[in-house]
Amino acid sequence: MNTTGKALLAAGVATAVTVARRRRRTPDDQATGRWLVVTVYRSPEEVQASLPQDLTRWGDDVELRIVPAAGDKGTELRAKPVGETSAHDIRLALRRAKALLEAGEVVRPDTAPTHPGPLGKALGLVTNRAAGGGRL
Numbered sequence: 001m002n003t004t005g006k007a008l009l010a011a012g013v014a015t016a017v018t019v020a021r022r023r024r025r026t027p028d029d030q031a032t033g034r035w036l037v038v039t040v041y042r043s044p045e046e047v048q049a050s051l052p053q054d055l056t057r058w059g060d061d062v063e064l065r066i067v068p069a070a071g072d073k074g075t076e077l078r079a080k081p082v083g084e085t086s087a088h089d090i091r092l093a094l095r096r097a098k099a100l101l102e103a104g105e106v107v108r109p110d111t112a113p114t115h116p117g118p119l120g121k122a123l124g125l126v127t128n129r130a131a132g133g134g135r136l
Helices: 003-024 027-031 044-049 087-103 118-131
Strands: 036-040 062-068 075-081
Touching (some): 036 087, 044 062, 075 087
Antiparallel strands (some): 062 075
């Protein structure tokens, strides 16, 4: 095997090891102890006055900070899990809070368009599975 082949083999092995390590970690393992942040286009006073219950329901299990965003671009909502609350739940609550504070509601996507052919049936099966709690 020549030098180029050895280099390609080493790069492939290194890539496989990196991918395997990343797959072993769960999203909550990666986010533990990290701040999850969204920027809301409202003043800090408005955000503090109308903070959605989604963010306040955990009490002391989540550390929450409301700070002005850089460059007067609104407010940063920062949340960090301290107790047993998962980072995934906090991330979803931050997204919903951003939608409520900026638009007044959490917008739901429309249903997927249907097509009578075989591809439309396959799309229907996939979207029904995703709507039932699965992932695409």
